[in-house]
Amino acid sequence: MSVARLNIPQLRARIVNAAHFNSQTIMPAYFQTTHLNRVTSKFAGQTILTGQEIEDVIAFLATLNNENLK
Template identity: 45%
Template sequence: MKHKKIISAVVGAAVAGTIGFGAHANEMVKYEVVDGTIPQSLTGVAGDVANGKKVAINRKKGNCLACHTMPIPEEQFHGLTGPSLEGVAERMNEAELRMRLVDPKVVAYDTMMPSFYRTGQHRVLKDFEGKTILEAQEIEDVIAYLRTLK
């Protein structure tokens, strides 16, 4: 019994680590969902591929590798919770990718993937109350990077 408790404490710590993203208190951009996609750029500024890759890797920002395999061989750890993002640009267009990042629960109700541009999520750390995980431009940068994964 005692042994079991220790294990769940360790698992709890690992999960808290996974959702321990950085946080932003910027004004939120309004966006429109059209048929489970977000067609309009959040910022109107073209995404920066190199920065998008950095945001995706950064454990305090996208932390995408916690759950996804990506074609980034220089990073050792790749998660298996979500599908591989190799070739994702062949499967999803920009509007679909934006929905997946902003608020994936709209299209995959019980997904484990965090909503990167939504406030008021349940199970967030105190630091995240009223804040989004990524800034609007960071979302656009990650989309630009994902669009290169052909």
């Protein structure tokens, strides 16, 4: 079975704000500070991941291939 793979910019866009592609997603926007739901005041105005952390996740995901997923 063939699995469609996202390229690096597509991965980044989905991690930053998955709701841009699917308004019904439950995946949080990891690099967004506005238009969020149920954020406690302690975390208001903060992103879940830093820009560097997002790049680290993307670098890891880019190393995966179908052999790693079996």
